[in-house]
Amino acid sequence: MLYVDLSRRSFHVENRPDLFEEYLGGVGVAIRLLAEECPPNTDPLGPDNPIIFSVGPLTGLFPMASKTIAMFKSPLTGNLGESHAGGRTASAIRMAGYGAIVIRGSSETPVYLAIHGDKVYFRDASGLWGVENSYTVGRVIRELEKGAGFRTIMRIGSAGEKMVSYASVVVETYRHFGRLGLGAVFGSKKLKAIVISGKYSIKIRDVGYYRNVYDEIFNLAVKSLLMKKYHDIGTSSNVLPLNELKALPSFNLKETSLENAENISGENLAQKYLGRRIACSHCPVACIHLATLREPYEDEPYFYKTTMIPYDYEPLYALGSMLGVTDPVEWLKLMDEVEIQGLDAISTGVTLAWATEAYERGIITSNETLGIELKWGDSNSYREAIRKIVHQPNEFYSALARGVEYAASKYGGLDFALSFGGNEMPGYHTGPAAYLTFSTGSRHSHLDSAGYSIDEEDAKTGVNRTPKEIAEILFREESWRQILSSLVLCFFARGIYTPEIVVKTLRVIGLDTTEESLRKTGVEILKNKYLFKIREGFKPDLLRIPRRILEKESPLGILNESFIREGIMEFFKMLQ
Amino acid sequence: MVKRLTVLDTEKCVGCQLCMFACSRRFGEGGFAKSAIHVKSIGGVERGFAVVVCRACPSPPCMKVCITDALTLRKGGGVILNSSKCIGCGRCVEACPFGAIFWDDEANKPNICVHCGYCVNYCHYGVIKLKE
Numbered sequence: 001m002l003y004v005d006l007s008r009r010s011f012h013v014e015n016r017p018d019l020f021e022e023y024l025g026g027v028g029v030a031i032r033l034l035a036e037e038c039p040p041n042t043d044p045l046g047p048d049n050p051i052i053f054s055v056g057p058l059t060g061l062f063p064m065a066s067k068t069i070a071m072f073k074s075p076l077t078g079n080l081g082e083s084h085a086g087g088r089t090a091s092a093i094r095m096a097g098y099g100a101i102v103i104r105g106s107s108e109t110p111v112y113l114a115i116h117g118d119k120v121y122f123r124d125a126s127g128l129w130g131v132e133n134s135y136t137v138g139r140v141i142r143e144l145e146k147g148a149g150f151r152t153i154m155r156i157g158s159a160g161e162k163m164v165s166y167a168s169v170v171v172e173t174y175r176h177f178g179r180l181g182l183g184a185v186f187g188s189k190k191l192k193a194i195v196i197s198g199k200y201s202i203k204i205r206d207v208g209y210y211r212n213v214y215d216e217i218f219n220l221a222v223k224s225l226l227m228k229k230y231h232d233i234g235t236s237s238n239v240l241p242l243n244e245l246k247a248l249p250s251f252n253l254k255e256t257s258l259e260n261a262e263n264i265s266g267e268n269l270a271q272k273y274l275g276r277r278i279a280c281s282h283c284p285v286a287c288i289h290l291a292t293l294r295e296p297y298e299d300e301p302y303f304y305k306t307t308m309i310p311y312d313y314e315p316l317y318a319l320g321s322m323l324g325v326t327d328p329v330e331w332l333k334l335m336d337e338v339e340i341q342g343l344d345a346i347s348t349g350v351t352l353a354w355a356t357e358a359y360e361r362g363i364i365t366s367n368e369t370l371g372i373e374l375k376w377g378d379s380n381s382y383r384e385a386i387r388k389i390v391h392q393p394n395e396f397y398s399a400l401a402r403g404v405e406y407a408a409s410k411y412g413g414l415d416f417a418l419s420f421g422g423n424e425m426p427g428y429h430t431g432p433a434a435y436l437t438f439s440t441g442s443r444h445s446h447l448d449s450a451g452y453s454i455d456e457e458d459a460k461t462g463v464n465r466t467p468k469e470i471a472e473i474l475f476r477e478e479s480w481r482q483i484l485s486s487l488v489l490c491f492f493a494r495g496i497y498t499p500e501i502v503v504k505t506l507r508v509i510g511l512d513t514t515e516e517s518l519r520k521t522g523v524e525i526l527k528n529k530y531l532f533k534i535r536e537g538f539k540p541d542l543l544r545i546p547r548r549i550l551e552k553e554s555p556l557g558i559l560n561e562s563f564i565r566e567g568i569m570e571f572f573k574m575l576q
Numbered sequence: 577m578v579k580r581l582t583v584l585d586t587e588k589c590v591g592c593q594l595c596m597f598a599c600s601r602r603f604g605e606g607g608f609a610k611s612a613i614h615v616k617s618i619g620g621v622e623r624g625f626a627v628v629v630c631r632a633c634p635s636p637p638c639m640k641v642c643i644t645d646a647l648t649l650r651k652g653g654g655v656i657l658n659s660s661k662c663i664g665c666g667r668c669v670e671a672c673p674f675g676a677i678f679w680d681d682e683a684n685k686p687n688i689c690v691h692c693g694y695c696v697n698y699c700h701y702g703v704i705k706l707k708e
Contacts, residue, residue, distance in 0.1 A: 061606035063594065091593075095607050139620065149593075149616030150608060173621055199608045201682060207604030214601065218594075222700045278621050279592035284700045286590035290622060308622035 002098045004113065004120060006189055007047060007105030011120040020099055025056035027082065028486035028525045029100055030071040034080075035532055037102060044075035044181070045163055045188035047106035054100035055090045056488035057509050059282075060202050062214060063221055064493040066090045066280040068152075069485060074180040075188075076165040076347065076403050077422035079536045080529060081180040082443050085154075086280035087172030089196075090488055092152040096198030105189070112155075112193040114145055117200070125192040132158045134170045134342040137193060147197025155193035156183045157342025159390045163187045164401040166347035166424070170339070174288055174310040175280065178344045179445060180423065210508045217496060217505075222284050226495040230287035235313035236266030238427075243321075245459060245555045247430040247452075250321040251376055252353035252416055253548050256429050260326040264316050269328060275308055280490070287492060293332045309336045317427025318349025323356065324376030337383045341390050348389070350424035351404045352382055358413045368396035368411075405544075415547035420444045421538070429549065431455030431556035433470045435564055439543050440474060440571040442529040447491055449478040459555035467567035475526075475574045482525035483518050530575050540572045577708040578652025580632035580691045581613075588701045589625040591615055595695035595704060599687075602694050609682050612689040613704075614675075627703060630654050630676045630689035638668035638677055647688070657688040 004011045019029045030052045037050035051072050058065035068089035074081030093101065096117050103113075107122075110129035114121040123144075131137055134157030141153050152171055159167035160183030167183030168176045177183075186192070204210045221227055229237055242248040243261040250258040262268055266289075275292030279285065290308045297303040309332045319325060319334045338345050352374070358364045359374040366373065370393060372381050385400075392398040399407040404424055408417030418425045420435070421444035428434040433451030441448025451474055458465065465473075480499075481491065487505075489497050497505075499515035506513055530538075550559050599611040614628040632653030639647040639655045646661035647668060664684040669677045678687040693706035 060597070060608075091607075135620075142620070149596075149614055199681065201600065201609035202606030204604050204606065210604065211601065218698060276622065276624065277590050279590040281591075281593050282597055283592050284594055284698070286592060286701075 002101045002115070002120070004101065004103045005105045006103060006107040006111065006191060009107075009122045013118070016100075020057070023521065023525060024483070024486040025099055026054050026067070026069045026486035026488040027071070027482055027529075028521065030054040030069045030082075031525060031528045031532060033100060033102055034071045034073075035528070037104065038073055040535055042073055044073040044078060044081070045184060047189070049073045049185055049188070051103040051182070051185055051189075052100060053089075053093060054488075055093045055098075056486060057511070058487050058489070058505055059090045059094040061204070061210070061509070062282075062505055063217055064283050064285070064490045064496070065488050066282050067485065067488040067490055068093060069488060070169070070177045070182050072182055072185050073536070075163065075184045076181040077444070079421070079538055080442060080533050081182065081185070082529075083177040083179050083182050084485065085169070085171050085175050085177045086283070086490065087152060087175035088281040089152040089154065089171050089175075091281040092150065092196045092198065094202075095150060095200050096196050097200050103189070103191070107190040110190045110192055112141065112195070113191065115194065115196040116147060117198040128192050129161065129190070133340045135173065135340065138170070138173055141193055141195055145195045145197070147195070150199050151195055151197035153193060153195045156186045157340060159183055159341045159343045160187040161192075162390050162392065162401070164343060164390060165403050165406075166344040168342050168344045170342055174278065174290065176344070179346065180443065181344070183342050204508060205510065206508070213504045213508055217501065218284065220496045221493070227285045227492065230492045231285050233266040233270050234287050234289040234311075236269060236289065236311055236316055238313040239265040239316055240267065242428070242430075245430070245456070246553070247428060247455075247555050248321050249317065249418070249425075249427055249429045251324050252322060252357045253418060253429060253552055254357070256552055256554070258321045258324075258326060261321065263326045263328055264320045264331055266313075269311055273328060273332070283490065285492065291332055293329065293336070307336055309339065311335065314426055315345035315349070318346045318424075321427070322349045322353040323379075323382060325379050325382070326377065327379070330379035334379045334382055337386050341386060343386070343390070346426055347403060347424040348386060350418050351389075351400055351407065352385060354404045354408060354413065354417050355385070355400060357416055358408075358411060361413070363411055363413050364396065368394070370394060370397075414544070418546050418548060419544075421543060428452035428455075429552065429554050431458065431554045432467070432559055432563055432567065433458075433465075433474065435545070435549060435559065436467075436470055436474055436567045436571065439545070439564065439568050440471070440540075441478060442526065442533065447481075449474040449481065455554070455556055467563050468570045471567045471570035471574070475571055479519060479522040479526050482522040486521075486525060527575055540568055543568060578650075579693065579706040579708055580652055580654065581629050581689060581693060581696070582631075582705055582707045583627045583629060583703060584705050585703060586625055586627050589615065589627055589703045590701060591617065591621055591625045592700075594698040594700070595627075598695040598698040602692070609680055610687055612678055612687040613695055614678060628674060628676050629704065630691070631674060632691060637671040637673065641667045641671040643667065650691075652691070654691060655688060656690070657686065659685055662686070
């Protein structure tokens with residue numbers, strides 16, 4: 001484990017076998033470190049808020065163990081901040097020789113960290129501070145630092161510098177620690193970027209067994225149908241089915257489907273704009289889809305600008321259907337702006353959707369928006385508004401920069417402010433299980449326990465479940481996912497990494513365990529997360545359920561608040 | 577005919593680096609320390625990737641600069657490393673115009689491609705191939 005202190009500009013390495021033996025790595029280790037490092041009631045943007053990165057024991061050994069877990073106190077929710085990113089982050093951290101990195105303190109002047117194996121450099125970043133475009137920061141550091149191919153470059157854009165509560169950290173240009181505002185925590189520490197490289201080896205005792213297990217996983221990844229969705233069209237293949245199901249939140253969930261949804265469907269984007277597919281380190285799936293946007297310069301004939309812009313389901317929902325932006329070119333331009341500024345796409349879209357409806361209703365006027373007319377589908381206004389959210393020229397934009405919950409608490413319109421636990425909601429109006437996931441999930445993310453997939457199944461089969469039944473499935477799923485994310489396995493590979501396969505991979509590294517024992521550890525990790533959340537003031541019975549979600553028919557009918565509340569309480573009973 | 581590893585089409589490379597991991601796994605290791613193949617972006621992943629492999633030169637510059645004769649000509653081109661003769665001077669690395677000789681920092685010896693083709697089995701995108 002590497003400890004870096006930005007205030008003192010010092011670092012040291014410690015062995016913490018206690019943590020890794022008990023909790024494997026990833027979230028299991030990170031939540032313990034967060035509890036150790038983050039004093040109660042810490043200001044998320046103060047020097048005492050630590051940044052913790054952790055990887056797992058399978059990273060560098062097996063495919064798709066390619067996520068890095070970041071933990072911190074979130075400036076968006078004021079509670080547990082947890083965000084996962086791929087790219088080359090995980091392999092770089094592991095090959096640099098670390099299972100986890102803890103960053104403490106705060107720098108007085110802009111700095112970027114260069115961690116090359118066991119050497120840590122505090123590089124002056126005064127010149128890089130204020131460089132608006134997150135792409136540019138990456139380009140500059142690429143030239144300055146060694147380790148091409150073995151490194152990760154994590155950086156913030158303007159949104160992070162200006163401490164927008166949902167600023168992201170961009171890695172390898174197209175992956176992100178997107179959710180819950182890690183970028184703002186970087187900004188508060190005057191930390192512009194971190195580059196990490198290394199190429200240590202990992203020795204294995206039973207090489208034959210290792211290769212066999214590896215090949216089994218590799219073959220499942222490339223030959224079975226398990227990864228096909230992510231491999232072919234990618235997550236954006238969700239747009240059309242959700243639209244057809246009337247579960248695609250549109251126009252701030254005033255609607256549940258979208259005319260012209262096919263324009264921003266994965267199918268259409270692949271056919272007309274897909275320019276390149278890329279992969280995280282050690283993943284044969286290559287789910288990262290980059291669109292090519294070719295735009296003519298208006299003032300110069302025969303000059304074109306060609307930009308590569310990533311697309312995925314959640315940004316298509318948040319910046320597309322939620323804002324009524326259905327022209328793919330306009331959507332790509334909006335997405336590009338979000339990337340340039342370094343913002344979380346979901347929070348940005350949901351916040352702007354609330355602002356548009358509030359503007360429509362006259363709750364806010366052009367006095368607040370500084371003359372910008374927020375109108376569904378008008379991507380130019382949205383891009384301008386995004387820049388204002390980053391630079392916060394008035395009170396209104398400062399409020400938007402703190403997320404939809406804060407803005408609506410201040411201006412009114414909480415009924416249609418779509419956030420759970422303070423985090424803007426993902427794009428699934430599928431039914432009660434999805435909303436139970438957003439409510440109970442430790443990150444308030446669809447990825448915590450994937451309730452939407454229960455809804456989708458129930459919509460097909462017509463099964464009715466009680467709140468308790470749903471809560472039990474979600475609890476089991478979220479607990480198991482603690483194991484996956486302690487091994488930093490990509491959730492897209494959850495179909496491959498069954499408990500049986502996970503047990504085999506752990507045997508390769510000399511850890512004899514059972515499914516039962518892993519599941520127990522998973523529950524314990526989840527409890528650890530909730531211990532932190534409750535310590536920081538989380539109250540399940542006070543969770544806000546936005547009225548809007550109860551007004552719009554889902555594939556499983558009109559949702560009932562008491563049903564959701566009952567499910568929440570059942571979930572928390574299991575945590576006792 | 578002796579085969580050599582060739583790069584067919586870098587445009588199809590997704591940058592997953594499974595070839596690099598495979599190369600180190602030949603030695604039963606995780607990570608990249610022993611890898612003799614390298615994938616890196618060509619100025620940002622959006623522009624694609626460079627796949628750097630030994631091209632099995634018939635008259636290898638790396639061999640010519642080896643002062644201990646640790647590198648000898650391989651049948652079919654390229655070189656064979658005799659580790660016991662290598663003193664880790666690193667001149668071979670500098671001599672290769674493709675940058676296709678990599679360094680094992682732990683052993684302080686070069687990683688030399690033996691054109692075994694193990695990596696090819698793990699390239700799902702048909703970027704690399706063993707050719708005669």
